[in-house]
Amino acid sequence: MLKKIKKFFKGFVYAFNGIIAGFTERNMRVHGVAAIVVISASWYYQISTTEWMIILLLIAAVWSAEMVNTAIEEVCNILVDRNDLAYYVTTRARDVAAGSVLVLAIVAFICAVLIFTPRIVTG
Numbered sequence: 001m002l003k004k005i006k007k008f009f010k011g012f013v014y015a016f017n018g019i020i021a022g023f024t025e026r027n028m029r030v031h032g033v034a035a036i037v038v039i040s041a042s043w044y045y046q047i048s049t050t051e052w053m054i055i056l057l058l059i060a061a062v063w064s065a066e067m068v069n070t071a072i073e074e075v076c077n078i079l080v081d082r083n084d085l086a087y088y089v090t091t092r093a094r095d096v097a098a099g100s101v102l103v104l105a106i107v108a109f110i111c112a113v114l115i116f117t118p119r120i121v122t123g
Helices: 002-022 026-044 049-082 084-122
Strands: none
Touching (some): 002 049, 026 049, 049 084
16 A cells, blocks of 8 residues: 555656756747746736636746647657658647647637736727
8 A cells, every 4th residue: 555655646746847947948948937927917907707717828828838838749759769651650749739738728829818908908
């Protein structure tokens, strides 16, 4: 039983290592800076609890999508190193993964505009 508990908690160590590895990527750092700006604006404009939940969920979703995109790219890179044809074969997977991040980032941006524009306009 103790071995299962240790194994369970070791999974958290791997997950935190994945988060740290994610932030070594340029795009993830850009999303991190954007999150800091949005969280600062949320605090400054004293947004509602519901708006906070939306903002935090969107930040988590964009970060998660970016980390999945990075994982897919890493796997594709391993395949490409083994086979020149693999770059062509993995292009679609890379593009779809990157596109999913872009869709989510656009929706997050639109939500931020909807939340903050009335506050910025009224001062």
